[in-house]
Amino acid sequence: MEFKQVECFVAVARENSFSKAADVLFLSQPAITSNIQKLERELGMVLFDRNKNITLTKGGVKFFPYAVEILNIRDKAEIAISQHKNNIEGVLEICASTIPEQYLLPHIIKAFKEVYPQVHFSIRHKDSKEVIEGILSGMTNFGFIGAKYSHEGIKYIDFFQDKLVLITSPEKTFATDPISIQSLIGEEIVLREEGSGTRQLIENALKEKKLNLNIFRSQTINYSMEAIKKMVALNVGISFASDVSVKCEVASGRLKQYEVEDLNLNRAFSLVYCNNRYLSPAEEKFKEFVAKWKWDNIDI
Structure with missing residues (x-):
């Protein structure tokens, strides 16, 4: 088993495509195919279903985490024997939910690349559950x-x-700020999809008060936070959003913002990782970097 074969396997599994894997690894598609075929012969199993969509077989799913660890251990070994111990490089693949991806992660990546310029990033958008x-x-x-x-x-x-805040169109007015949850009964609301951290926080906060989303007259679901803000600005309904995500719209008057006094809408954004998995040297450095990160003097 060669590292290049394992690299090709991991790339195809992540991209669900032989051609996209070839682009990522700067190889030809025939080279990718050849390496996968050699690996399959050595393992004695087919790793991919090659139908209209490229997907892992059950054997491929079993092999995938071991393949990732093989590559990470290799990277650790290369760094350990390198004379240039600070030469941290490679590609960090990160999945992020909406608010961290759009408003927070760019600041961290910029600062990290100033220290480790040879590290490159691949950011994928997914909701928290995904x-x-x-x-x-x-x-x-x-x-x-x-x-x-x-x-x-x-x-x-x-x-x-x-923290989440209630957002409304400029036309809509509540008598007080903060407002009571009772003031929202019967309102129309625009929500994120199930699986998003924002949606989960709202549902949990209502549950603590023995309430649920049925207090709202109607619900419109949208996967895009930017689209939700636009719909609220057009008075399609009210919504909840991270305070950090609506600063510009509130400052410009395109949205109004309120706090809801009887709902606990505070949360922390987190870096999440698997504690029992080998990480590459670049990943270890990035984890340490985030753990020490401070938001002092940063305009979000």
């Missing part, structure tokens, strides 16, 4: 999310304290 599923399956090692799920081996590093 990020956890990707880490548990071994498809990725890192994620940034706004909700926590209890799973063995999953660890969290909190790096930003957040």
Whole structure:
């Protein structure tokens, strides 16, 4: 078994495509195919279903986390014997939910690249639940999310304290700020999809008050936070959003913001990773970097 074969396997599994894997690894597609075929012969099993969509077989799913660890251990060994111990390089693949991806992660990546310019990033958007599923399956090692799920081996590093606020169109007015949850009964609301950290926080906060989303007259579901803000600005309904995500719109008058006094809408955004998995040297450095991160003097 050669490292190049394992690299090709991991790339195809992550991209669900032989051609995209070839682009990522700067190889020809025939070279990717040849390496996969050699690996399959050596393992004595087919690793991919080659139908219209390229997907892992059951054997491929079993082999995937070991393949990732093989590559990470190789990287660790190369760094350990390198005379240039500070030469941290490689590609970090990160999955992030909406708010960290759009408003927080760019600042961290900019600062990290100033220290380690040879590290490159591949950022994928997923909701919080999908990020956890990707880490548990071994498809990725890192994620940034706004909700926590209890799973063995999953660890969290909190790096930003957040709160949800109620947002409305400029036309809509509530008599007080903060307002009571009772003031929202019968309102129309625009919500994120199930699986998002924002949606989970709202549902949990209502549950603490023995309430649920049925207090709202109607619900519109949208996967895009930017689209939700636009719909609220057009008075399609009210919504809840991270304070950090609506600063510009509130300052410009395109949205109004209120706090809801009887709902606990505070949360932490976290870096999530699998504690019992080998990480590459670049991943270890990035984890340490986030753990020490401070937001002092940073305009989000």
